[in-house]
Amino acid sequence: MKLFVDNLTNVDFSYLHPQRGLMGESWLVQLELDGSLNEQGMICDFGIVKKEVKKWFDLWIDHALVVPTQMPRLSQHTEEGYTQVEWLYKTGERFVCRSPKAAICLVDLPEVTEESLAEWCKDKLLDLFPGEVKGLNIRFVPEKIDGAFYHYSHGLQKHDGNCQRIAHGHRSKIELYINGQRDNDLELEWAERFKEIYIGSESHLTSQSDTVHEYAYQAPQGEFSISLPASVCYLIDTDTTVELIASHLAQQIKLSRPNDEVLVKAYEGVGKGAIAQA
Numbered sequence: 001m002k003l004f005v006d007n008l009t010n011v012d013f014s015y016l017h018p019q020r021g022l023m024g025e026s027w028l029v030q031l032e033l034d035g036s037l038n039e040q041g042m043i044c045d046f047g048i049v050k051k052e053v054k055k056w057f058d059l060w061i062d063h064a065l066v067v068p069t070q071m072p073r074l075s076q077h078t079e080e081g082y083t084q085v086e087w088l089y090k091t092g093e094r095f096v097c098r099s100p101k102a103a104i105c106l107v108d109l110p111e112v113t114e115e116s117l118a119e120w121c122k123d124k125l126l127d128l129f130p131g132e133v134k135g136l137n138i139r140f141v142p143e144k145i146d147g148a149f150y151h152y153s154h155g156l157q158k159h160d161g162n163c164q165r166i167a168h169g170h171r172s173k174i175e176l177y178i179n180g181q182r183d184n185d186l187e188l189e190w191a192e193r194f195k196e197i198y199i200g201s202e203s204h205l206t207s208q209s210d211t212v213h214e215y216a217y218q219a220p221q222g223e224f225s226i227s228l229p230a231s232v233c234y235l236i237d238t239d240t241t242v243e244l245i246a247s248h249l250a251q252q253i254k255l256s257r258p259n260d261e262v263l264v265k266a267y268e269g270v271g272k273g274a275i276a277q278a
Contacts, residue, residue, distance in 0.1 A: 002033065003033040004031065005049055005053075007028050008029045008054065009028075009029050009050075009062075010026060010269060010270045011057050011140075012168065012169065012170045012268075012269040014065050014153040014167050014168050015066040015067070016065075016067050016085070016095070018111055021095060021229075022153050022167065022169075022232065023153070024152045024153040024154075024168075024170045024172075025151065025170070025171050026143065026170045026171040026270050027171075028140070028141045028270065029057065031053060031137070031138055031139075032136060034137075052128045052129070056128060061105060063161075064105045064165065065105070065168065066107060067107065068109040068110055069106050069108055071111070073090075074088075076106060078101055081222070083101050083104040083106070094227065094229075095228055096225075096226065097166065097226045098223075099222070099224050099225075100221050103165040104167075114142070142171060143173075145173045147173060148187035148190070148191035150171075150172060150190075150191045150192075150195055150196075150197065151170075152194055152196075152197045153168065153199070154168070154169065155167060155168065155224060156241060157201075157218075164220060165224065166224035166225070167226055170267075172266065173267045174190060174266055175187065176190065176249075176253065176263070176264055177264075177265070178260050178261070179260050179261050180261070196232060198226070198228050198232055198233045199234050199240045200234070200235050201237075204216065204217045205235065211229065211230050211231075212227060212229060213230050214227045242272075242274045243276070245266055246264045246274040246275060247274075249276070250262050250264040261277070262277065263275065264276045264277075
């Protein structure tokens with residue numbers, strides 16, 4: 001017998017890619033459990049499945065920076081409750097992130113993919129369930145997006161939850177309307193501009209040059225810092241909530257189209273986001 005739960009939850013996180021660098025990602029979680037029936041005629045109660053699996057993903061993957069430790073040109077160490085990761089792009093540019101240990105998930109993999117991360121999670125998740133559950137299969141599925149989308153990472157210093165982590169992210173679609181009509185070319189233009197981007201706040205910027213941006217802040221979970229090539233950063237003068245990102249986009253588009261009505265529908269991962277007008 002098998003029990004399945006489609007779209008059990010979704011995870012929003014960032015990870016290091018061996019070629020593309022820091023990537024924001026959003027995946028839906030699909031789960032199957034193999035097992036025998038208990039005295040209630042169930043493999044496992046759906047309520048337990050949803051609660052325990054979501055709790056596990058919230059603890060390990062969601063809103064974390066996932067780092068495959070077998071990546072070339074990578075070094076990492078953990079001490080006194082903090083993890084620091086350093087990685088070199090092929091160009092020689094550096095990525096450095098230091099965060100409380102819980103904000104960085106180190107996985108013994110050469111690369112993070114839907115399949116490799118699912119396999120890494122598999123054995124750990126099996127321990128959550130009663131003896132009737134003999135095995136499980138997990139799949140990560142990116143949202144199907146017809147149109148423009150981008151991967152972005154950010155951190156929300158003022159957030160009480162895990163959004164405060166300085167390197168978490170999303171894979172997000174974008175809808176842009178000019179005078180009530182959707183503009184696909186404009187969507188593609190902004191998706192390309194935000195491709196694999198780190199959206200940083202001016203208030204968190206501790207050092208800036210033509211080649212490097214450094215950000216740092218103190219949040220409820222501890223001290224966070226990140227250093228990236230300037231070429232993969234986009235700086236705004238507010239916090240980087242999706243509401244303020246949508247507002248920023250609307251204002252920027254309005255500058256080039258002063259006589260038009262602009263509406264921005266910016267997503268933050270799957271099925272949520274903000275709408276702004278200018």
